[in-house]
Amino acid sequence: MLLLLLAALLIMVLITGLSIGAMTIPPGRILAALVQPLGIDLPWTAEAQEAAVLLQIRAPRVFLGAIAGAALALGGVLMQALFRNPLADPTLIGVSAGAALAAAACTVFAPAIALIIPLSPVWLVPIAAFAGGWFTVMLVLQLAGGYGRMRVEQVLLAGIALNALAGAGIGLLMLIANDAQMRDVAFWSFGNLGRADWHVGIMVILLSLPLFLFGLRFAPWLNALLLGEGEAAMLGIPVERLKRAAILLTCLAIGGTVAFTGLIGFVGLVVPHIIRLITGPDHRTLVPASALLGSIVLPLADVISRTAVAPVELPIGLITALIGAPFFLVLLLGRRNREAI
Amino acid sequence: MIALEQVHVVRSGRTLVHDVTCTPAQGRLTVVLGANGAGKTSLFRLMCGEWEPTSGRVLWEGTPIKNHPRGKLSRKRALVAQHIPVTFPFRAHELALLGRLPHNRYPTREDLEIVDAALAEAEALDFADRRIDTLSGGERQRVHMARALAQLHEARKAGSGILLLDEPTAHLDLAHQQQMLLMARKLAGDGLAVVAVLHDVNLAAAHADDAMLIHRGRLLASGNAAQVLQTGLLSTALNINLQPVPLPDGKRIFMPTSDHTFKPQGVLT
Numbered sequence: 001m002l003l004l005l006l007a008a009l010l011i012m013v014l015i016t017g018l019s020i021g022a023m024t025i026p027p028g029r030i031l032a033a034l035v036q037p038l039g040i041d042l043p044w045t046a047e048a049q050e051a052a053v054l055l056q057i058r059a060p061r062v063f064l065g066a067i068a069g070a071a072l073a074l075g076g077v078l079m080q081a082l083f084r085n086p087l088a089d090p091t092l093i094g095v096s097a098g099a100a101l102a103a104a105a106c107t108v109f110a111p112a113i114a115l116i117i118p119l120s121p122v123w124l125v126p127i128a129a130f131a132g133g134w135f136t137v138m139l140v141l142q143l144a145g146g147y148g149r150m151r152v153e154q155v156l157l158a159g160i161a162l163n164a165l166a167g168a169g170i171g172l173l174m175l176i177a178n179d180a181q182m183r184d185v186a187f188w189s190f191g192n193l194g195r196a197d198w199h200v201g202i203m204v205i206l207l208s209l210p211l212f213l214f215g216l217r218f219a220p221w222l223n224a225l226l227l228g229e230g231e232a233a234m235l236g237i238p239v240e241r242l243k244r245a246a247i248l249l250t251c252l253a254i255g256g257t258v259a260f261t262g263l264i265g266f267v268g269l270v271v272p273h274i275i276r277l278i279t280g281p282d283h284r285t286l287v288p289a290s291a292l293l294g295s296i297v298l299p300l301a302d303v304i305s306r307t308a309v310a311p312v313e314l315p316i317g318l319i320t321a322l323i324g325a326p327f328f329l330v331l332l333l334g335r336r337n338r339e340a341i
Numbered sequence: 342m343i344a345l346e347q348v349h350v351v352r353s354g355r356t357l358v359h360d361v362t363c364t365p366a367q368g369r370l371t372v373v374l375g376a377n378g379a380g381k382t383s384l385f386r387l388m389c390g391e392w393e394p395t396s397g398r399v400l401w402e403g404t405p406i407k408n409h410p411r412g413k414l415s416r417k418r419a420l421v422a423q424h425i426p427v428t429f430p431f432r433a434h435e436l437a438l439l440g441r442l443p444h445n446r447y448p449t450r451e452d453l454e455i456v457d458a459a460l461a462e463a464e465a466l467d468f469a470d471r472r473i474d475t476l477s478g479g480e481r482q483r484v485h486m487a488r489a490l491a492q493l494h495e496a497r498k499a500g501s502g503i504l505l506l507d508e509p510t511a512h513l514d515l516a517h518q519q520q521m522l523l524m525a526r527k528l529a530g531d532g533l534a535v536v537a538v539l540h541d542v543n544l545a546a547a548h549a550d551d552a553m554l555i556h557r558g559r560l561l562a563s564g565n566a567a568q569v570l571q572t573g574l575l576s577t578a579l580n581i582n583l584q585p586v587p588l589p590d591g592k593r594i595f596m597p598t599s600d601h602t603f604k605p606q607g608v609l610t
Contacts (some may be wrong), residue, residue: 084428224439225349226429231422235492236415236443279470281429284447293483 002279006292008111011057012064017062017299019053020307025050034059056197056286063297064196064204068261069271071208071253073294074215076268078250088256089268093140094162095133096265099251099258100188101166101173102132106175107184112129122199126207126226130255136162137247192316193302200260207256212247212291212323218242219283226281264317267294270324297323342367342534343388343406343503345417348397350383350558357383359558365536365551367501370522370529372545374565375555376580381538384555388536389420392598408443415443419489419504421482421509430474433465433484440491452491459490462518463570486524486533493533500532507538522548542579543594546570554578570595 018030033046033054046054074087090096106113106128110121117124143158174185215222221242224232229239275289301319308314343365350358358380365371375381386392386401390406399406401414437460441452460466465483473481489504496502506525510518526548529535539545545552549566556578562569575595576583582598
């Protein structure tokens with residue numbers, strides 16, 4: 001029921017995202033623009049300019065927003081299960097910042113890197129972002145005392161320290177960057193879907209899909225992990241393999257997302273919480289529902305960021321916080337009141 | 342089923358388990374007694390496969406336990422740990438359902454029936470729909486017991502498996518302590534090897550078939566509970582002078598003497 005409701009909401013948000021902008025396009029014409037290339041005639045007709053705006057600018061952006069939102073939310077779900085910590089999300093524990101720092105470094109030092117690694121920046125940046133995210137998770141695990149002895153406060157303190165370090169690193173890179181590079185680095189620092197095109201969208205979906213499939217397939221095992229690693233092992237779960245795969249795929253998805261959308265906080269932290277407050281911690285529901293809600297929240301935030309003070313575009317991270325935080329607080333308050341009765 | 346053969350465990354330069362050989366018997370309730378830090382938890386970690394021995398062998402049905410697939414073992418071996426995190430609180434029924442995970446990744450109708458029966462047997466059905474973090478320590482313990490019962494449902498039917506209980510009476514009131522140990526006895530009666538770490542020597546004496554006394558990482562004594570739970574051995578194992586107090590029905594309980602002196606206990610080095 002919840003999944004159906006979220007799916008319906010997602011469709012509404014996607015249509016809204018496609019419809020609203022500098023040029024408003026009614027839903028009928030959106031449909032027409034999407035199906036006209038397939039030779040299907042509808043009662044509505046999209047003008048060439050509308051079709052161009054939709055197919056080349058707006059649709060890739062909405063598509064990227066939905067995929068990135070799902071990836072960020074799932075990254076939160078997986079990290080929280082792995083650390084058994086409701087505050088562990090890729091942003092808070094430094095994974096996103098590590099990925100952003102690596103992506104920014106890759107951009108600033110692109111000419112030098114190109115001499116060593118003959119790869120296009122299109123590939124190099126997401127690979128660097130993945131490596132940066134993975135390295136940060138490993139560092140957090142080590143600083144927090146290693147697997148099995150992980151302490152919640154250590155995880156958070158390590159995350160805070162690594163976030164600060166990555167922030168300082170990005171600041172330093174901005175000092176030595178040229179104008180074009182500085183724009184790129186600033187892009188990662190604040191989050192933006194403005195670089196969306198179909199190639200980017202497809203790349204992010206390719207990098208995020210394994211995480212989604214993993215979350216769905218191993219949801220019951222993630223449930224067992226919440227009991228503690230010892231208990232999970234006694235239930236027959238190959239705990240070490242599960243954790244390694246979860247970290248790898250989360251870094252892949254978050255690294256890929258950060259490489260193309262920049263740092264968008266809050267989604268990974270709050271979306272899983274909202275779903276948990278509604279349905280409980282069962283990952284069989286939590287994984288698909290969080291992916292759906294994440295893919296609702298981000299395109300919605302993007303619509304607001306594009307239109308709130310148009311033609312100026314607000315950072316999308318600011319909008320996700322403004323939407324999510326009050327909603328989250330209301331849910332928390334409601335739960336507290338229910339428990340007090 | 343599970344056997345420890347001349348097992349040593351050394352961690353961070355400290356010997357935690359020293360030359361322990363034991364085989365908890367099928368169809369019997371074996372209690373493990375010892376002072377804090379004596380090595381009881383280390384023994385459990387070995388039996389759970391969480392730790393590998395530094396030397397010696399842990400065997401399952403006669404062959405090294407590490408050679409057995411974890412999934413297969415989990416259908417015959419269950420643990421009710423002392424501390425289980427409730428950071429993300431499941432409902433009691435969902436939690437008990439996790440016991441069916443070794444059998445089916447997604448629960449079948451039969452799994453649901455088994456879990457309902459397990460919750461009823463552990464007297465946890467009344468709060469099956471409540472979140473675990475809203476339950477008392479004793480209620481939580483019963484839910485985890487129900488999970489273990491659901492996990493070992495088939496093993497119990499086959500009369501072959503092992504249930505490890507780490508201080509199962511820790512959060513329970515007197516009535517539920519009795520009930521928990523009666524249930525443990527019943528499970529042993531169904532053919533399981535039930536191994537329980539206890540701190541209450543009188544509960545142990547009242548319910549155990551067999552007993553293992555652990556002292557400074559060594560197995561001080563093991564065997565039939567009536568023979569092992571003797572005043573002198575218990576006093577040594579628990580670092581306290583005990584005296585037997587006869588009861589009108591001919592049984593006896595153990596009480597600390599008034600002149601007891603506490604002897605701090607370390608691990609072997």
